[in-house]
Amino acid sequence: MITPILSRRDLLKTGGALVVGFAFDAALPRWTWAQTPAAGGHAGKPLDPSEVDSFLAIHPDGTVTLYSGKVDVGTGLRIAVAQMAAEELGIQAERITVVDGDTGVCPDQGGTGGSTGLTRGGVEVRQAAATARQALLALGATRLGRPAAELTIVDGEVRPLAGGAGVGVGTLIGDRRFSLKVDSKAPIREPARYGVVGKPLPRPDMPDKCTGHHVYVHDFTLPGMLHARVIRPAAIGAKLVSVDDSSVRGIPGVRVVRLENFLAVVASDEWAAVSAARALKATWTEWQGLQGSDGLERWTRAAALDRDQAVVNRGDALAALGGGAKRLSATYFWPFQSHASLGPSCAVADVRGDGSATIWSASQGTHGLRSNLSKVFGLSPDKVRVVFLDGSGSYGTNGGDHAAADAVLLSKTLGQPVRVQWMRQDETGWDPKGPQQLLDVQAALDANGRIVAWDTQMWLPAQAPGGRALLAADAAGLPQDHGQGAGLLTQNGDPPYQADNVRVLVHWVKDTPLQLSNLRAPGKVANVFAVESFTDELAAAARVDPVAFRLGRLTDQRAIDVLNRAAQTFGWQPRPSPSPQARQGRMLVGRGIAYVRYKQTENYVAMAMEVAVDPASGRIDVRRVACAHDCGLIVNPDALKNQIEGSIVQTISRTLHEEVTFDRSRVTSVDWASYPILRFPEAPQVDVVLIDRPDQPLLGAGEAATAPVAAALANAIFDATGVRLRTVPFTLQRMKAALSAGSTA
Amino acid sequence: MATYSFRLNGRSVSADSWDAAQPLLYVLRNQFALHGVKFGCGLGQCGACTVLMDGRAVRSCTTPMSLAAGRAITTIEGLGTAQKPDRVQAAFIAEQAAQCGYCTSGMIMASAAFLTQTPKPTRDQVKQGLAGNLCRCGTHTRILRAVLRASRA
Numbered sequence: 099m100i101t102p103i104l105s106r107r108d109l110l111k112t113g114g115a116l117v118v119g120f121a122f123d124a125a126l127p128r129w130t131w132a133q134t135p136a137a138g139g140h141a142g143k144p145l146d147p148s149e150v151d152s153f154l155a156i157h158p159d160g161t162v163t164l165y166s167g168k169v170d171v172g173t174g175l176r177i178a179v180a181q182m183a184a185e186e187l188g189i190q191a192e193r194i195t196v197v198d199g200d201t202g203v204c205p206d207q208g209g210t211g212g213s214t215g216l217t218r219g220g221v222e223v224r225q226a227a228a229t230a231r232q233a234l235l236a237l238g239a240t241r242l243g244r245p246a247a248e249l250t251i252v253d254g255e256v257r258p259l260a261g262g263a264g265v266g267v268g269t270l271i272g273d274r275r276f277s278l279k280v281d282s283k284a285p286i287r288e289p290a291r292y293g294v295v296g297k298p299l300p301r302p303d304m305p306d307k308c309t310g311h312h313v314y315v316h317d318f319t320l321p322g323m324l325h326a327r328v329i330r331p332a333a334i335g336a337k338l339v340s341v342d343d344s345s346v347r348g349i350p351g352v353r354v355v356r357l358e359n360f361l362a363v364v365a366s367d368e369w370a371a372v373s374a375a376r377a378l379k380a381t382w383t384e385w386q387g388l389q390g391s392d393g394l395e396r397w398t399r400a401a402a403l404d405r406d407q408a409v410v411n412r413g414d415a416l417a418a419l420g421g422g423a424k425r426l427s428a429t430y431f432w433p434f435q436s437h438a439s440l441g442p443s444c445a446v447a448d449v450r451g452d453g454s455a456t457i458w459s460a461s462q463g464t465h466g467l468r469s470n471l472s473k474v475f476g477l478s479p480d481k482v483r484v485v486f487l488d489g490s491g492s493y494g495t496n497g498g499d500h501a502a503a504d505a506v507l508l509s510k511t512l513g514q515p516v517r518v519q520w521m522r523q524d525e526t527g528w529d530p531k532g533p534q535q536l537l538d539v540q541a542a543l544d545a546n547g548r549i550v551a552w553d554t555q556m557w558l559p560a561q562a563p564g565g566r567a568l569l570a571a572d573a574a575g576l577p578q579d580h581g582q583g584a585g586l587l588t589q590n591g592d593p594p595y596q597a598d599n600v601r602v603l604v605h606w607v608k609d610t611p612l613q614l615s616n617l618r619a620p621g622k623v624a625n626v627f628a629v630e631s632f633t634d635e636l637a638a639a640a641r642v643d644p645v646a647f648r649l650g651r652l653t654d655q656r657a658i659d660v661l662n663r664a665a666q667t668f669g670w671q672p673r674p675s676p677s678p679q680a681r682q683g684r685m686l687v688g689r690g691i692a693y694v695r696y697k698q699t700e701n702y703v704a705m706a707m708e709v710a711v712d713p714a715s716g717r718i719d720v721r722r723v724a725c726a727h728d729c730g731l732i733v734n735p736d737a738l739k740n741q742i743e744g745s746i747v748q749t750i751s752r753t754l755h756e757e758v759t760f761d762r763s764r765v766t767s768v769d770w771a772s773y774p775i776l777r778f779p780e781a782p783q784v785d786v787v788l789i790d791r792p793d794q795p796l797l798g799a800g801e802a803a804t805a806p807v808a809a810a811l812a813n814a815i816f817d818a819t820g821v822r823l824r825t826v827p828f829t830l831q832r833m834k835a836a837l838s839a840g841s842t843a
Numbered sequence: 844m845a846t847y848s849f850r851l852n853g854r855s856v857s858a859d860s861w862d863a864a865q866p867l868l869y870v871l872r873n874q875f876a877l878h879g880v881k882f883g884c885g886l887g888q889c890g891a892c893t894v895l896m897d898g899r900a901v902r903s904c905t906t907p908m909s910l911a912a913g914r915a916i917t918t919i920e921g922l923g924t925a926q927k928p929d930r931v932q933a934a935f936i937a938e939q940a941a942q943c944g945y946c947t948s949g950m951i952m953a954s955a956a957f958l959t960q961t962p963k964p965t966r967d968q969v970k971q972g973l974a975g976n977l978c979r980c981g982t983h984t985r986i987l988r989a990v991l992r993a994s995r996a
Contacts, residue, residue, distance in 0.1 A: 172943030172980055300939060307944030308935040308951060309928060310879020310919035317878035350861050369862065369869040372885075440883050440891060440979040441945045491943035491980045522884040736939055740985065744942050747981030770888040770977060778973040781983035 158272030167207030168219030174737030188251025199486025209463030213798025298736035413599030418551035422542025432624035441490030460489020532617030585620025595651035630809030690813025751776035852921030890976035942980035
């Protein structure tokens with residue numbers, strides 16, 4: 099029953115040279131696409147991001163298909179990109195369909211991360227649409243016998259500005275190629291005249307998501323497809339010694355696949371695969387290569403360093419620290435956290451004998467995944483297609499790329515399409531993690547409360563270059579990169595306030611206990627927790643209201659505006675913290691504020707929060723949040739609010755509850771009991787105020803509101819209790835311990 | 844291989860399973876292509892797989908076929924369609940109460956069962972009523988609004 103172990107050479111061997119042409123029809127329900135391979139007319143469409151046709155096609159009926167390299171991971175990207183294109187094309191957004199993340203038909207616009215979905219993805223599509231608009235006006239000019247300058251496009255029709263008969267864009271170009279380079283100088287519509295951008299259009303995915311018909315990668319099936327479950331070792335670095343295949347003999351139709359240390363079961367019946375994965379007896383070697391998550395802060399401080407790097411160095415912070423009237427210092431710690439996607443990762447792969455392969459995945463970077471899979475599994479990239487299908491929210495790189503690698507390895511080995519669905523313990527245990535962060539901050543105030551010196555030292559994992567190692571490839575003994583990328587971790591380590599001498603020094607730690615990846619607002623989430631908590635400590639030391647303290651050290655009007663709007667929406671009463679009248683019954687109630695300019699160059703966000711702390715239990719209840727958010731030009735205010743609300747609630751969860759735990763061998767937080775997240779009874783009231791700046795460039799919104807949450811919460815707790823929490827998560831035990839210690843924890 | 848008969852979204856159906864312990868979830872998804880039922884944990888911890896059994900919300904990932912036999916099962920697909928959503932679905936759509944949407948089916952089914960028990964809930968009652976359903980995207984405030992909206996519909 100066990101498939102013989104294959105050699106690495108066998109695995110890397112590619113098949114014949116026949117290239118199977120791909121066909122695609124965006125109008126078909128995606129899960130039936132594979133059953134109708136002959137349909138569609140997009141084969142051979144250009145993919146080069148310098149070509150208009152790479153981004154859009156206008157059909158004879160006047161409908162439009164947009165091809166976006168950036169994907170919609172529940173963020174509303176599809177409607178926002180459609181609105182941006184609709185505005186330029188003069189075609190209703192409802193007539194536009196977005197195909198996203200299919201490497202066979204979508205241009206490579208980089209991975210969907212760092213809040214670049216609209217800032218790069220949408221803007222590139224908009225420029226292609228603006229170029230197409232000029233071409234449509236020129237075609238209309240010929241057809242209507244009038245100069246293009248006297249024409250406009252309204253409701254999908256090129257019409258004379260002065261009125262009179264027009265001609266539909268579908269008639270002018272319908273399914274023919276523009277064959278034009280994207281013109282970076284093609285004029286963009288004036289924001290003052292926007293009719294579609296800025297409207298809260300409903301998301302097109304919503305009706306199907308609310309009726310059970312939206313197709314996720316988990317729902318995709320192929321004829322002859324096998325269901326697989328991968329059995330991960332009991333310890334991260336363990337080797338497979340033996341497998342007892344008799345342990346699954348009673349389960350119908352199961353095959354055990356072993357490739358060196360890669361172990362999986364497959365069956366045509368999914369429950370048989372699940373049952374076999376549970377029943378299979380395998381022996382692994384002992385491995386205890388981890389130091390454990392207890393004492394991780396101490397380990398991090400003492401860890402061997404790759405190098406030090408001053409990422410900000412203005413004036414002489416160290417010298418100035420000694421010269422202030424008041425000097426403060428504090429240490430903050432953020433633990434490893436999991437993406438903890440609600441649906442465990444899933445992928446379907448169909449690797450053919452001719453060396454072609456199609457992979458269906460919810461990856462946030464399908465083009466990058468295609469390169470990595472091709473390289474690792476010895477496939478020719480031009481024969482590999484990764485098709486994006488929606489997944490469970492990923493908030494960065496969750497287990498999805500690993501699941502895709504599992505599926506490719508199994509399909510290649512078995513010569514059949516394979517669907518790999520991770521189980522709960524796989525996703526929470528084996529997704530690459532957001533790293534731990536340790537920060538020491540010190541500052542000095544002069545007699546007038548001026549910040550004369552600020553020094554942040556941060557311990558961060560050194561990010562080894564190269565692709566992220568795929569679990570399946572390591573287990574099967576395939577050579578690959580072992581990069582450790584976790585995003586831009588160092589930003590927002592310096593205060594956004596006037597300060598005379600500032601240094602941010604990064605201690606790059608050589609090793610990381612767990613595999614890393616980008617997790618929403620990577621680095622910034624903890625840096626802003628430290629910087630904005632510490633700012634509050636300075637304000638308290640100066641006996642100044644926390645909002646006034648910040649406003650007094652800001653000159654940028656957009657920063658001042660968000661702080662004022664957040665305070666006003668919240669109903670902020672100016673006074674220093676802690677509150678002199680915190681007690682309400684048995685609860686201690688307080689409020690906190692935090693501000694960020696995301697990455698110091700992007701969104702302005704200010705957030706006020708009210709919390710109630712039960713000193714008896716240590717329970718922290720976030721009652722309400724008021725957030726003012728300025729991301730420049732707003733494309734879709736409702737989809738934007740949804741993102742901001744989600745960032746806030748999710749980060750309250752991360753701050754109150756979330757910590758990846760591990761022992762010497764493995765991650766031990768593997769389900770919703772051992773890795774708890776926020777539940778409904780804890781859901782706060784959230785008021786989001788959007789500040790629209792149509793004259794300013796648009797900025798991404800998937801992450802910025804994440805950054806100030808933990809500090810606003812910590813500052814509110816300090817206001818309520820006089821006690822400051824500097825280690826995340828703020829568990830009941832930690833809160834109680836801090837209260838009984840009476841000062842700080 | 845045993846055969847299990849039950850009612851599914853108003854129709855009489857039967858399904859074969861080699862294992863009486865097979866959770867209803869896999870039968871609904873793989874034999875009836877009712878993909879609105881989502882696998883989240885297989886442990887009854889998250890609620891993504893919630894369906895109605897004789898009108899009560901149950902976790903289909905931990906409900907064995909032997910227990911489902913003879914019962915009336917309703918999935919998200921049995922409530923309404925995109926063109927004709929039921930009142931809970933319509934309220935979720937109106938409030939745009941989803942992000943990734945992976946928890947949404949279970950959330951709507953749990954809400955439907957909750958509203959049957961508590962037709963005119965307060966916001967706090969809804970919060971308690973949905974305590975067993977997890978949303979990772981943080982869409983809680985919209986979901987609460989949607990359930991309250993449905994209760995007024």
